[in-house]
Amino acid sequence: MSTTAVKYILAIFLVIAFRYQGFCQKMIFNHYEVGDGLVQSQVNQISQDSTGTLWITTLGGISRFNGTAFSSLTKKDGLLNNRAFAAIADKKKNIWISTAGGISILRDRHLKNLRVPRFHNEWMWDMVCDSKNRIWGVARGSLFMITDTLITQIITINGRQPQIESIQTDSEGTLWVSIRKEGLYSFKDRWIKEVDFSFLKEDETIRSFFVDPLRKVSMVTGSALYLFDEQGIRAIHSEYFKNITEDLYSVLVDYNGYTWIGSSKGAFRVSERSQEHFTAKNGLTDAPIYGLFMDFEKNLWLGTNGYGLFRFSNDDLKVIDTDFGLVDNVVTALETDSKGKIWIGTAGAVYVLENGKLQRLNHPWPASQVLTIYRDKTSRIWIATSAGLGYFLGGTFKIIDNIPNVLSIAESDVHGILIGARTKLYSYHKGHLQEIPHFSDMPISFCQIDNGKILIGTTNGIQMLSGQSLTKPYESLPFSHSQIVSLVKYQNLMLVGTSDQGIFLWDMKTGKVANCTVVDGLLSDVIYSLKEDKYGVVWAGTGRGVNKIKINTERFKFQVFPASEGGTPAVECNTMALIFNGGEVWFGTTKGIYIYNIKSVTAPVFAPKLQITNTQLINIINGKATLTNVSKDHRHKFNPDENNLNISYQAVYLSDPENVNYQHRLVGLESAYSPPGRNTNVSYSSLSPGEYEFRVIAYSPRGVKSNTATFAFYISQPYYDTLLFRLFIILLMGITFISIREYLAARKRQKVLLRERIKEEEQLKVRQQTSEDFHDDLGNKLARISALSDLLSRMTAGKDEAAKDVIRKIKLNAAELYEGTKHIIWSISPESDNFYEIVLFIRNYATSLLEDTTIDFKVSGVFHELNEIQLPYQYSRHLTMIFKEALNNVLKHSKASSVELAVSQPDNNRIEITLFDNGIGIQEDIKKYSNGLKNMKTRAQRINGDLQIDSIPGKGTTIKLTFSPLGKHEG
Template sequence: MDYYRLTPSVFNGKRILDTFYSKTKYWLIAAFSILVIVSTNCTSTYAQKYNFTHYDIEDGLIQSQVNTLSEDSENRLWIGTLGGVCRFDGSGYFTFSKASGLPNNFVYSVFNDAAGNLWVGTHSGLSRYKNGKVYNYPVPPEFKSAWVTQIVQDGKGAIWLLMDRRLFRIHGKKMIHVNITGKDESVNALTVTRQGVLHAAVYKAGVYTLQDKKWAAYLPATGVYNDIQITRMLFDRKDSRTLYLLTPKGVLVAKAGLLRQMVPSPGLGGEKKNLLFNAYCLSLEQDADNNIWVGTDKGAYYFKNGTYTHFTAENGLSDNPVTYIYKDKSDNLWLATSGSGIFKYEGDAYVTYNDINAINNPVIMGIARGKNNGIVLGTDIGLLKYSANEFKPVVKPGLERVQNLFRDSKGNVWVGSRGAWRYDGETAELIKGTERHTVLNFAEDSNGVIWMATSMGCLYYKNNVIKALENNHIFISSLLHLGNDSVLVGMQEGVTLIVNKQFVKDFKLPAVSNSSIFSMIKSRNAIIIGTDDKGLFVWDRKKNIVKNYTDRNGLKSNAVYSLAVDDNDVIWAGTGRGVNRLAINYQTMDCKVLSNQYANDLVYESNQNAILYHNNKVYIGTAKGLSVYNTKTVAAKETAPYILIKQVNLFKNGKGEKGVLTPATTGLKLNADQNHLSISFLGVYLRDPSKVSYQYRLTGLEEKFSQPVKTNAVDYPALPPGKYTFEVRAVSPEGVLSANTARFSFEIVPPFYRTTWFTILAVALVILLIIGLQNLWHHNKKQRERTIEAIKHEEKLKIRQQTAEDFHDDLGNKLTRITVLSEMLDVQIAKDKPEQQKLVEQIRQNAISLYNGTKDILWALDPKSDNLYETLKYIEELGIEQFRDIGINFKCEGVDDEFKHVKLTMEYNRNITMIFKELMNNVLKHADARLVTLKASRRNKSEMVISLSDDGKGFDCKQASKGHGLKNIKTRAARINGELMVYSIINGGTNISLHFSINTNTLS
């Protein structure tokens, strides 16, 4: 009983110990009363089980005494217990407690604000949790108790809380005490309207609202309600003017300033005979359909459409106190209990009765509608009448082990058992002639004839006489009236047809010939056949179309025991592993298995032909009792899951690296050997976590999302280098995509030899290598060419040298000999022969002239003359010799030793010497000069100028340009790519300069 001492709502009012002892006494009295009531009513026991999903410590809950619930922005449920806080995401739990930084494990309130903070109210103060960090707010020293029972956030984002029945507001990292009515006030409850307006309940003062930073009375405490302790407040979601007030003794409703009881309650003015719950009220909530839920120390009460349901352990909940009730954003309703964990209410779309008789717990083998529209059940112990959730046995000796029930056109219920029985609602009569038969199924034709399927053939009942068909000693399991006198017969090996009470020998339906037939029904133009191993067959007799549907198409099992059709033409199939709903296209006979809108549907084995559709409900008999489905249930609104990436495992060289990656990592770069990733994700969908599927893709590798899959992890074993973004989204069972798409971006850095810079460098190196090899080849080629040219040049030099020597020795000697011989001849010729002497003189002069001419040729042939310096010195010698002893002064300027390094080809030095020899001859012949100057200069590194000037009489340049001599000189200048510049003034002298380049073409 310790949970009463620890439950936060108990702190409102009397002292803790007084509450504990008084509640313990009250609980013991109530428990004794319940025990007496149960013992006095055991003669009519039944157990109607509602649909709850239960989560407790065996599922991973941190502690079973739960005080509070809250949902965060990612649809995860935070649970506050007396053992700390845990977070439930539909598949697992994350927990933190005092060991993680909380000041105390007793958690009384949790709240998720709009900024993503989790606020935790504990027995020792307030804590804030975000991104794995806990901040504990210091408790003001003037307050001795620090238990925080409620936390809310107003429309402006301010956080308000109740600590030790005092109101506080969060300001930065401090808690600021706020007074509403006075210093000694006791604030017991807080709530915020949809508009974000804060309301507070002050004991003996009433409800106050905060408007424009000022407190104003919203509902004063007056009259009989002056001393009421308000522990919870809730504004109606549909009518914001209606305020529900929870007290330990019941619920009050405030509207337009008036208070009234929602239901009569002890201590709130209700009379004893009208009291609804004689229990201690702990929690209050309004569900998605605006129905009110009240949690008490004796389970929970559910108020709907003027009626109520009390949920306890007997009908699916728990007998432990329901400390908190919470509706999440997906309209799931959660009930927190003190000692049994939490429960999720799955709605009243279907209920089960699995303890119809506390002693025998019968199996439901047949279901039919009686004469007064009551439901009749066939069991191993006989018949039961079901009405208003009560079961009453029909006592009839011999009527046990019921196999099947059938209602005929007159309202009689036919019972298949050891023999056939007819039940009219009052009495049961055994049909004579059937005592030795086990009747498995019934059918009625249009003439009112009752057909019976037995283990030994087919019987029919007409005019109070039982008859058997001829030649029909076969096991028959199912019958279906097709029209007039035609009956379709289901056997252990397919089906056959009876027409006019005769078997049709040629009738065959090959598709089902090897299957045992369990059930058959008609729906419009389709005949649906349930088999033992091949699921369903849909048969259109007119078009002779037969289609088969199995567990591959969505059936829960291939064994289909029972079939029914509701008013919406939905086919209900009871299988070996639960119930399926199907929709048929009656034109094509295509069949679609509908999604299961009945949450938490149990896996029960249906019994053969134990099914009934009546008054918008489907009754199905199972091996564990009766299941009742409401076909008019409004499907819950479709909600979207929230998807998040849970973990990214990184593998390197075949080994996992722990904690390497988190989904929040941005700009992540991985090495080339870290290209094996395993990514796990989760779609948070608390309505039905196991039915969530996923679609994902890895941009950079894939373009389209995958088909929906159930697995929540994907492995990428060998990703090539590149930039990637993993995207995943969740899909609800109804096909609704998650509102968000979870993303995780990363980059696998290529190895250095696959990077761009390395590629560029490698290409550059290859290009440079190619260029280098080409240059080397070209250099070697040029080197070879230069070597060959050098060899050739050297050979030419040798030839020139040898030629010059030979020419000098041979021609010089011969010319000298001619000269000497001519002189000797001149001596021998008589003086009186002047003509002969003149002829000899001419020979001698020509020989001397020829000798002098050969000197130019010999100089040009000599390799020593292949430089500019030697060329200039040779021209200087020609000038000196040309102008000696004739009264003309000759000067040479600018001939420097640096010109020795300027090599010239033989063509250059030959043409240069001939140009200036011709110019000096022209000066001697025509200039009448007194001073002739030869000057050499270098304008720059690549241009040379050699000029010859005189102070003679000059000439007209225009007239002189027509002469052949100057033209020949210019022609020689053009041969060496030079230019001849002529400047002359009559009676002012002449200057002629030769400009030519000194480059590779000039050098020898």
């Protein structure tokens, strides 16, 4: 420390540069106006339907609001008049609307208009729906009951003609009416006077009233608030309201028990002990407020005359900014001292906040930016600016050398006060400042661990300070090269806030690490501050707002929530500008100080209300996609080519609509829900025929699950994919296959027949030629032998008888050979294929064989019609050989006296030839072993015939051959 600056003490004792200023925090009211989609800025009434959608009546039409977007309903859409006064939903999901032109009913997206015939220039300026789904309205001081066909005026109430001031329903749906100068009446099945208005002054009338679930009634006149409960009627804060100049218009009690009053300038919020007036100065507006409404999620909506619509969610968030005395909204440092005062550092000043009063302090560097404020164990308040460092103690300020750009200050059991300046590290102990050598990075955060060791978060990972020794023992960790902005102990673990990778949960003993990023719900991966509250919840100041985080240390899991039930503004927090103050947590941001209530993180009871808003077919025409809306039938049927769908859905969650997440699944295509996301539509293309059900679920920012919205549909099968068509195709393919096979087989058969015909023609030629040659050659030679035998016989006449006998045998054998040769020649001749010729041959053979015997031979069934039957080649040879063998057996063995040959044709495909004899029959052993009989059966098989031999000893034998004239033969 230089001698010129040593122990420079500035005795200022909270020297004030500006006067004390009364302190009032700004509340967060979300504002919606024409630029956001509101149809007109003069709001009359606000209501809500069963889907959670708000209906806002204005002097320019009606707006519907789902939390993210407005849509309008005006005269162009069918309303009788744009001047709309009331809109109320009944229990059948119809919307009843009163305008200057009459009453309209919105049912299934279609408007039906009713006129109020008796009041041409009047209007129904208020309407309610009771527990029995009856619609009640007020026009020109009269009460009406309204149906879609009839408007009935209530002439008397308890025998008197009433002058109605206002109407309401309580939490049970009971109708309440305020009657001028009379009192409040309730009605279910009869009228009951609940409150007598005798307490009112002569010039007072009840402009609005509200009945809470405990049947406490809050009532406002133009200048007073009254409460009716079990204690009777009493004025609330009468002195306060006497002194205000605003007129009171409307009243509502919120879920916290605060009474809100719309007035000619902003709104009042009062309780038994407090009064607040919200105007433009503290976040609301100076415009008159007529409409007050509390939605399902307990948000308060305020409708103004000329300045649009406001939403107030809760007291979770308040703001301190330049409207309340700060010179600059960029709050860079926050700290509390031992007396509970709050120290505030901005870009150009230091303030102390005490008992609601803000004081600005002098310090040696008034033109420099305050970088950090820190309170040590001795209650010194350290002030670090871009120009220097010092501390307040007991009303004096002491400068610690001229160390500029101190970014972080912490206290160590070993080193005293640790001071992190740009690229330098110092310790301040017992009045001595000492630089710690070998440090080159920028120190941003400190955390003391075991044995006085210090973790230092730098722009390039974490270093460890042990004594005077600096090391980098954590080079293998995923955040080893990130900028470490915050190091905080969490139970027996460490939380590490980075400027680019979100938050890490780190077990220093095991090295286990878990990461939390925007994917898990953080508003930003840029972390500026971390701190744990008394409930174990970690508060994180990020580059886009504030998050609350619950951590499961066993499973190393993060559960991320918004900092406020009503949504978290997108605001950039500042480095380590975070303190706890009683039941609140304060964040220094670029837009002032944001103050949140500390509450235990429990699942709220409010879930988003989800519905499928639209289903569209995607049509591709000439390469361009067009969308066609489809109905919302429970189960819609689409044609096969209608298989490209776009499905839109929307959850109404008015508290924080931007942070609602969705998961969807198409049952029939997808086996699981999609990862959480914020898209509100999904497209499916080229869906296959079948049953489908689209399911979508919404989750509030706190993870509360909505209802499941579904859309079931069926894509019919194309005709070519039906069972009937498939069977038809199978049948057609079968027929085609059979036809092709038959065609190919027919062609093959034609080729075979052609080849066989050619072959047969060649065989016929060969047979004819062979027969002729055989006849001419062999026949002539046998005839010559026979002639020579005759000549030789004449030459030896009267001589040697033995020689003559040999000559006779030669002649006989030659004749027999000649006869056999004739048979052979005939069998190979083409004419032998004629069945008639074959039968004649057999007959002639039998006649010749038996002519010199005692056997009588008969033939039957031989007609010229048999001449038309042509048999395949070789049939003649087999047939003649079978029956020659049979006739020879008759002659040799049967001892028969008669033989009959019968021919018949039972049908075109069967011929029967039967040979009967009345001989002695054939013995069984001869039947078995006779080669002749075997040969006969073999020949019958070769022409695919059936040869039956039936023999009865002593009674004769029947041989029956059955064959087909068209059948194949084996040769």
